[in-house]
Amino acid sequence: MNRFVSVALVALMGVSTSGCATVLNGTSQDIAYLSDPEGAVVKISQGQTCVTPCEFSMKRGLDQRVDFELEGYKPEFVYVQSRLGGSTFGNILAGGGIGAVVDGSNGASNRLYPRPVYVRLVPVGSDEEAVLLDEDGDVIGTVAEHNAEVEEDVVDGLESQGLRERTDDN
Incomplete structure (x- = not known):
């Protein structure tokens, strides 16, 4: 009987210490990078x-800066924000805070938002905005x-990842 109780406790601990979003979604998310027109070079902060x-599989918890460059078009960048999803609230309701802590930490x-990262570029010399x-x-x-x-939040996230230093003009 002791062996059964021990196995049951270990199984219960394993379930209670894993986050629901970790199990269901994983820690990465596929992100498509698109431009209009196509053919832009994309440089991602990671x-x-x-x-x-x-398309790349990106860590859900990491903010990004994505730069787009295409000859004849103004260069653009987009901040991609890591936003808290609804699964955290489900974790708290279903099993308490342990799963929420696990999911939050990883x-x-x-x-990630926006998803996809899809930008209509503007020709050089145009007054339009991307x-x-x-x-x-x-x-x-x-x-x-x-x-x-989203700038303040994303820049703080990039700084904490060691990917960007804050300057006066950001």
Whole structure:
């Protein structure tokens, strides 16, 4: 009987110390990087480089800066924010705080936004602003508006990752 109790306790501890989002979602998320027009060079703050359209599996808990460059178009960058997802609240309701702590520490409870990172680039010499697009190609808003909204949080995240030093002009 003691052996059965020991095995049951070990199993219970394993379940209670793993986060629900970690089990269901993992700690990474596939992110597509797209541009209109296609063919832009993408440089991601974590070191990846590709040509649009492309995709990488990225850590959910890490903020990013994504730079787009295409000859004849203004260079643009987009801040990608790691945002808390709804699974944290499910963890708290279903099993208490242990799962939430596990998911929070490994980033599994977060989602990267925007997703996809889809930018309509602007030709050099144009007065237009670059815009973010959703997966259907519909305009979400300008890149400048998005970056202004999430800049403080993302820059702090990049600094904590050792990927960016704060300057007066950010």
